[in-house]
Amino acid sequence: xxxxxxxxxxxxxxxxxxxxxxxGAATVRxxxxxxxxxxxxxxxxxxxxxxxxxxxxxxxxADITSDDDVARIVEAAGPTHALVNNAGGARGVDRVEAxxxxxxxxxxxxxxxxxxxxxxxxxPVMIPTGRADVLVLTSIAGHVSYEGGAGYCGAxxxxxxxxxTLRLELNGQPVRVIEIAPxxxxxxxxxxxxxxxxxxxADAVYAGVAxxxxxxxxxxxxxxxxxxxHHVNIDLMVVKPLAQAAIxxxxxTS
Numbered sequence: 001x002x003x004x005x006x007x008x009x010x011x012x013x014x015x016x017x018x019x020x021x022x023x024g025a026a027t028v029r030x031x032x033x034x035x036x037x038x039x040x041x042x043x044x045x046x047x048x049x050x051x052x053x054x055x056x057x058x059x060x061x062a063d064i065t066s067d068d069d070v071a072r073i074v075e076a077a078g079p080t081h082a083l084v085n086n087a088g089g090a091r092g093v094d095r096v097e098a099x100x101x102x103x104x105x106x107x108x109x110x111x112x113x114x115x116x117x118x119x120x121x122x123x124p125v126m127i128p129t130g131r132a133d134v135l136v137l138t139s140i141a142g143h144v145s146y147e148g149g150a151g152y153c154g155a156x157x158x159x160x161x162x163x164x165t166l167r168l169e170l171n172g173q174p175v176r177v178i179e180i181a182p183x184x185x186x187x188x189x190x191x192x193x194x195x196x197x198x199x200x201x202a203d204a205v206y207a208g209v210a211x212x213x214x215x216x217x218x219x220x221x222x223x224x225x226x227x228x229x230h231h232v233n234i235d236l237m238v239v240k241p242l243a244q245a246a247i248x249x250x251x252x253t254s
Contacts, residue, residue, distance in 0.1 A: 183240030
């Protein structure tokens with residue numbers, strides 16, 4: 001299948017990070033289905049191999065916190081039209097007075113510096129295509145803070161500012177900068193990893209919430225923004241389940 005969304009027979013190329021599970025894997029599936037050539041990036045090679053067998057995507061096992069690995073990603077990607085910066089996550093729900101600085105360090109290294117490192121490296125192979133997109137997956141946590149969220153909210157706010165700044169700096173270049181900010185999304189690993197692999201605590205995050213968002217819902221939003229005519233830039237899309245009126249207002253059934 002060839003992507004013809006942009007009135008062209010050119011096959012569009014995307015790089016998706018954090019592709020071994022959740023939103024990243026769902027985005028790979030969706031973009032391949034839309035006719036894109038996709039390079040899936042994550043650290044777990046076994047999961048990437050399974051995704052490639054399912055979808056036909058290309059893949060590379062790499063860590064975006066490593067300069068050497070990022071160089072390998074760029075080489076494997078080649079000329080690229082879309083970079084989906086999805087890799088990241090949360091660790092812990094500590095109050096500031098009890099903050100685990102190792103968790104903070106991990107969140108900033110992966111969510112912020114990893115996104116900067118890869119975006120910086122990819123732009124030289126994206127701009128010459130003449131129609132490029134840098135998409136940053138943030139969170140509503142990057143727009144509104146909450147107790148126990150200083151580390152994650154801070155990291156996602158930094159990513160948000162990165163996207164806003166990049167849009168200013170690339171003005172006049174054929175590059176759209178898109179921010180997708182999800183609310184509550186039920187994926188296999190996000191809350192589980194954040195809460196120290198405690199399945200009961202992770203399940204409680206979503207308990208009683210009707211029709212919580214799924215990874216496919218966010219992949220749908222990502223694909224929609226990437227497939228608009230290229231003169232249309234979706235600067236920011238906030239996506240929440242109907243049950244979540246705001247980050248602090250979540251309806252749960254008994």
